[in-house]
Amino acid sequence: xxxxxxxxxxxxxxxxxxxxxxxxxxxxxxxxxxxxxxxxxxxxxxxxxxxxxxxxxxxxxxxxxxxxxxxxxxxxxxxxxxxxxxxxxxxxxxxxxxxxxxxxxxxxxxxxxxxxxxxxxxxxxxxxxxxxxxxxxxxxxxxxxxxxxxxxxxxxxxxxxxxxxxxxxxxxxxxxxxxxxxxxxxxxxxxxxxxxxxxxxxxxxxxxxxxxxxxxxxxxxxxxxxxxxxxxxxxxxxxxxxxxxxxxxxxxxxxxxxxxxxxxxxxxxxxxxxx
Amino acid sequence: xxxxxxxxxxxxxxxxxxxxxxxxxxxxxxxxxxxxxxxxxxxxxxxxxxxxxxxxxxxxxxxxxxxxxxxxxxxxxxxxxxxxxxxxxxxxxxxxxxxxxxxxxxxxxxxxxxxxxxxxxxxxxxxxxxxxxxxxxxxxxxxxxxxxxxxxxxxxxxxxxxxxxxxxxxxxxxxxxxxxxxxxxxxxxxxxxxxxxxxxxxxxxxxxxxxxxxxxxxxxxxxxxxxxxxxxxxxxxxxxxxxxxxxxxxxxxxxxxxxxxxxxxxxxxxxxxxxxxxxxxxxxxxxxxxxxxxxxxxxxxxxxxxxxxxxxxxxxxxxxxxxxxxxxxxxxxxxxxxxxxxxxxxxxxxxxxxxxxxxxxxxxxxxxxxxxxxxxxxxxxxxxxxxxxxxxxxxxxxxxxxxxxxxxxxxxxxxxxxxxxxxxxxxxxxxxxxxxxxxxxxxxxxxxxxxxxxxxxxxxxxxxxxxxxxxxxxxxxxxxxxxxxxxxxxxxx
Numbered sequence: 090x091x092x093x094x095x096x097x098x099x100x101x102x103x104x105x106x107x108x109x110x111x112x113x114x115x116x117x118x119x120x121x122x123x124x125x126x127x128x129x130x131x132x133x134x135x136x137x138x139x140x141x142x143x144x145x146x147x148x149x150x151x152x153x154x155x156x157x158x159x160x161x162x163x164x165x166x167x168x169x170x171x172x173x174x175x176x177x178x179x180x181x182x183x184x185x186x187x188x189x190x191x192x193x194x195x196x197x198x199x200x201x202x203x204x205x206x207x208x209x210x211x212x213x214x215x216x217x218x219x220x221x222x223x224x225x226x227x228x229x230x231x232x233x234x235x236x237x238x239x240x241x242x243x244x245x246x247x248x249x250x251x252x253x254x255x256x257x258x259x260x261x262x263x264x265x266x267x268x269x270x271x272x273x274x275x276x277x278x279x280x281x282x283x284x285x286x287x288x289x290x291x292x293x294x295x296x297x298x299x300x301x302x303x304x305x306x307x308x309x310x311x312x313x314x315x316x317x318x319x320x321x322x323x324x325x326x327x328x329x330x331x332x333x334x335x336x337x338x339x340x341x342x343x344x345x346x347x348x349x350x351x352x353x354x355x356x357x358x359x360x361x362x363x364x
Numbered sequence: 365x366x367x368x369x370x371x372x373x374x375x376x377x378x379x380x381x382x383x384x385x386x387x388x389x390x391x392x393x394x395x396x397x398x399x400x401x402x403x404x405x406x407x408x409x410x411x412x413x414x415x416x417x418x419x420x421x422x423x424x425x426x427x428x429x430x431x432x433x434x435x436x437x438x439x440x441x442x443x444x445x446x447x448x449x450x451x452x453x454x455x456x457x458x459x460x461x462x463x464x465x466x467x468x469x470x471x472x473x474x475x476x477x478x479x480x481x482x483x484x485x486x487x488x489x490x491x492x493x494x495x496x497x498x499x500x501x502x503x504x505x506x507x508x509x510x511x512x513x514x515x516x517x518x519x520x521x522x523x524x525x526x527x528x529x530x531x532x533x534x535x536x537x538x539x540x541x542x543x544x545x546x547x548x549x550x551x552x553x554x555x556x557x558x559x560x561x562x563x564x565x566x567x568x569x570x571x572x573x574x575x576x577x578x579x580x581x582x583x584x585x586x587x588x589x590x591x592x593x594x595x596x597x598x599x600x601x602x603x604x605x606x607x608x609x610x611x612x613x614x615x616x617x618x619x620x621x622x623x624x625x626x627x628x629x630x631x632x633x634x635x636x637x638x639x640x641x642x643x644x645x646x647x648x649x650x651x652x653x654x655x656x657x658x659x660x661x662x663x664x665x666x667x668x669x670x671x672x673x674x675x676x677x678x679x680x681x682x683x684x685x686x687x688x689x690x691x692x693x694x695x696x697x698x699x700x701x702x703x704x705x706x707x708x709x710x711x712x713x714x715x716x717x718x719x720x721x722x723x724x725x726x727x728x729x730x731x732x733x734x735x736x737x738x739x740x741x742x743x744x745x746x747x748x749x750x751x752x753x754x755x756x757x758x759x760x761x762x763x764x765x766x767x768x769x770x771x772x773x774x775x776x777x778x779x780x781x782x783x784x785x786x787x788x789x790x791x792x793x794x795x796x797x798x799x800x801x802x803x804x805x806x807x808x809x810x811x812x813x814x815x816x817x818x819x820x821x822x823x824x825x826x827x828x829x830x831x832x833x834x835x836x837x838x839x840x841x842x843x844x845x846x847x848x849x850x851x852x853x854x855x856x857x
Contacts, residue, residue, distance in 0.1 A: 098471070099478065106479025114491040121497050124582070131581050197640045199572040201579055202633045209626055305484035309576050323487060324580055327494070339491075343482040350478070 099354060100347045107343040115332050115339070125328030131312070132328050146322060147334060151341055153228055154307055154318035160234055161242035162300050169246040170292060173253025174280070177261055189251075196247035200306035204240035204313040211236065226315040237314040241306060245299030252295035256288040290356045297353040304346055365645020365656065369666070371638025372564070376673050379441040380680030382434035388418075390427060390435040390605040413624055421624035423610065429624065433631055436605035442681050443501070443584065443606070444574060445674070447508035448567040455513040456559065459520025464528065464547055470521070477514030485511045486576050493582050504584050508570050516562060520555065527554045557650030560667055561643045568639030575632040578608025607632050691733060691753045693718055693784045693812070700735040700748040703760060710740035712776040718753075718784045720808040730784075738776075775814040777821050777845075784810040784823065786848040791825035791841035794853045799827045799839050812845050821845040 114120060126132060143149065176188055214220045223232040260266060261284065269279050308320025315321070319338050326335040383390070414421040420429035458477075462470040480488070488511045496503030527533060528551070536546050552559075577583060584606045610628035649658040649666070658666070691699065697716055704711045714737065718730040733750040749759045787810055796808070807828055814821040823845050828837035842851040 098475065102475045103478035103482050106476050107482045110479065110488075111483065111491070114488075114495050119495045120491065121494055124497075125494070197637055198633055199575070199636060201572070201576050202629055205579075205626065205629050305486055306576075308484070308486050309579060312580060320487070324490070327491070339483060339487055342484050342487065343479075346482045346484065347478070350482075 095354070096351070100351050104340075104343060104347055107347075108340060111336055111339045111343070115327075115336050117330070117332055120327070120332070122327045122330055125324065126330075132325060147337055147341075150317060150319045150322040150338070153316060154311070154320065156230065157234070157237055157241065157310070157316060157318055158300065158303060158307065161238040161303060162245060162296065164238055165242040165246035165249055165299065166296060169249035170253050173250045173292075174257050174285075176250070176254040177257035178276075178280075189254075192247040192250050195243050196251070198243075200240060200244055200303075201309045201313070203243050204237070204310050207236050207240050208313055226313075228315075228317045233314075237310050237316055240313070241303050241310045244306070245296070245303050248299045248302070249292065249295045253288065253292050256291035257284055260284050260287050293356040294353045297349050297356065301346055301349045301353075304342060304349070365642070365649060368564070368638050368641030368643070368645050369669075371634070372642050372670075373673055375437065375441060375635055375638065376677040378434060378437040380438070380677050380684055382437045384684065386428075386431035386434040388428035388431040390431040414627075420627045423624075429610070429627060432605045432610060433607070433628060436607050436610065438681055439584065439605060440571070440574065440607045441677075443505055443508070444567060444571045447505045448563060448570045450505070450509035451513045451566055451570065452516060452559070452563050454509070455516025456520055458513075459517040460524055460547060460551065462517070463521040463524030464543065464551070473517070477517055480511065481514045485573060486580070489573055489577060490580060490582050493577065501584060508573060511573070512566070512569065516566065519562065520559075523555055523558060524551055527551055530554075556667075557646070557663060560670070561646035561650070564639050564643035564646060568636045568643065571632060571636050571639065574608045575611055575629070575636075578606075578611040581612050583609040583612060691750055693733065694781075696733040696750055696753065697735060699750075699758075700737070703748055703758070704735075704737040704746055707760070708737065708739045708746060711737040711746065712740065714738050714745070714776060714813075716777075716812045718810045720788070720810070777812065777814050781812060781821060781845045782823075782848045784812070787823035787825050787841070787843035787845075790843050790848075790850045791827075791853075794841050794850065796825065796827050796839060796841060820847075822851060 172188070176185060179185060208225060211222060211225050214222060215225070223235040225236065227233050266279065266283055269283055270276075274282075307318060308324065310316065311318040311320035312324070319341060323335055323338040323342075326332070326338065412418065412422045412426075418428050418430065420433065423429055423432065458473055462473050489507050492507035492510055493504055496507055499506070533546060533550055536550060541549075574583075607628055611632070645656070646666070648654040648656040649663055651657055693716060697713070701713060704713075713735065715735070717732075717734040717736075719732045719734070720730050730753045733753050735748045737746045737748070738744070739746070744762060747761050751759065788808075791808075791810075808825065810823050810825045812821060812823050821844075823843040825841045825843065826837045827839045838856055840854045840856065842854075843849065844851055
């Protein structure tokens with residue numbers, strides 16, 4: 090019952106509010122999209138095999154975005170969680186300072202800068218030196234995925250790294266871990282049995298919140314790399330006055346975001362129960 | 365902290381004095397850049413890469429990027445700081461109210477707030493900008509301010525609930541201090557150091573939002589598109605120098621102009637980073653357990669320095685104005701007379717046209733100045749135009765029937781006429797401004813002519829829209845070109 094109540098308060102009602110806001114803003118009587126329409130570059134940018142007038146564009150673009158988001162989050166977790174654990178476990182101060190500074194830089198630079206800078210570096214490598222590392226733009230579940238996933242994943246990775254490091258560091262200094270060390274438990278076993286299970290809720294919450302942040306940068310990465318995901322299609326739908334499609338896409342974003350927030354709340358609730 | 369403080373102060377100084385030190389007019393562009401090189405003349409088509417004349421290169425319309433960055437700091441910072449302050453104001457008020465009073469109001473606010481946070485900031489801001497376009501710059505600022513406040517409200521709510529439980533608040537309540545006084549006297553004072561840090565953080569995030577909007581092609585004044593009037597002039601039809609707009613072209617020229625396109629992005633990132641550093645430093649300074657903490661006295665000094673710099677730069681933003689090197693109607697006329705006389709000696713001036721568009725609302729500068737000269741013997745007409753009222757971008761061609769001016773009834777105009785500013789102001793006052801708001805994508809043009817049925821030359825200021833590529837004029841306001849008196853208004857519906 091309490092769970093249902095919290096779902097109503099944290100998911101259903103906010104979604105209703107979001108729907109009201111979106112439908113007010115996207116109302117043809119209110120919105121003037123002519124300036125997007127005249128932006129010929131924006132409107133003619135789309136992945137080769139699809140365009141905005143395809144009947145299944147909603148599913149396809151949301152799917153493309155989901156692939157990108159999942160890949161970048163998986164990459165972020167794969168890099169950031171081990172790095173965070175190592176950071177908390179390591180005793181080398183200089184190395185720790187360097188890692189922390191890198192994460193600060195990564196977290197404080199905006200996603201659009203990562204996207205543009207990565208793209209320009211790749212273009213320079215290709216045009217000036219003739220080295221083609223990975224595909225620069227376009228959709229494809231191959232090397233096309235690399236650059237957008239990195240650009241989208243840098244900030245969540247930094248975020249996850251920092252929160253993992255703090256959580257593991259905190260648990261490392263608790264009494265029960267000290268007792269286990271004193272009893273002679275090998276550090277690998279200690280990590281798997283005692284530290285990780287207790288740090289997990291924090292790490293999950295960080296991941297979910299990081300994904301929520303990435304969700305709002307999706308449109309930029311979409312545009313820069315011509316990924317053809319929901320963000321770009323949303324802008325083009327506004328520009329070509331397909332306002333129903335735009336509403337649906339914005340609502341999809343809202344639903345995804347609310348679900349992620351709910352997941353973060355659940356993960357944190359576990360922390361509270363455990364404590 | 366120090367680095368962030370220096371960066372922010374430098375940014376504010378750049379906003380105030382940037383347009384003074386800019387080496388070129390930020391709005392003056394050319395469709396072709398001519399440069400003298402040792403081995404002869406060379407022409408290059410903008411955008412160009414950085415060289416010793418244009419240190420940061422030029423943009424798609426051939427405008428100097430260094431000048432645009434310097435001069436654009438003012439508009440960018442003014443918009444960003446205002447939006448951040450409004451955001452902070454909303455967040456602080458709602459957060460305090462809900463943190464102090466609680467109850468059903470809090471629940472309602474939380475639901476609305478989480479509804480707003482559910483829509484990604486960029487998409488919401490974009491929709492808001494498109495909806496509030498009729499309100500000009502204020503609408504843009506409001507759009508930046510109306511997103512992102514729920515996070516501040518949530519932070520303030522949590523903090524004020526924490527402070528509310530402190531013994532000294534309880535003591536204040538016990539002696540019967542009214543709630544409003546506790547909130548303004550104790551609660552706000554306890555939150556002040558953190559609020560300062562949040563303000564810096566928000567300014568950075570508003571700046572990033574502005575840049576992202578620019579990248580998508582939505583910025584303060586105008587839109588992105590290809591021009592087709594006199595060949596391809598570029599991709600941007602907008603004059604207000606602003607950093608978000610500078611990013612709008614980044615995608616067009618990424619393949620050929622890698623370095624040039626990255627420069628505005630670098631400036632945005634540097635600015636955002638200095639705000640973030642300042643925020644981090646302020647947080648650490650007010651945290652009693654942080655090794656980088658500062659004494660309350662020093663904190664006070666820092667806060668005062670920041671507030672003072674903000675006030676001074678606000679004054680500076682308003683007072684320091686640099687006249688642009690745009691041609692006035694008269695200068696354009698002199699210049700075009702020279703050109704006409706060198707082509708057709710003894711030719712007679714028949715009409716001058718200044719065109720404005722609603723896209724240039726932010727900047728009072730014509731979109732094109734055109735002058736017509738009749739050959740001394742014969743009926744041919746020479747048209748001399750200045751794109752963007754810029755003396756460098758001259759286009760000369762023989763008359764083709766583009767405008768609806770009846771040249772056969774025109775008489776040669778005398779010298780010593782009033783500038784188009786006065787007729788334009790009169791026309792705006794006589795309902796033109798209202799019309800321009802109602803008609804999106806409207807075109808305004810002021811024509812100085814001498815119809816054969818009048819004793820004196822007149823300015824005819826016409827308001828109209830473009831529909832299917834054709835100009836449809838809706839309102840005409842006539843002003844005496846010698847005295848500046850309004851003659852009459854005509855509404856054509």
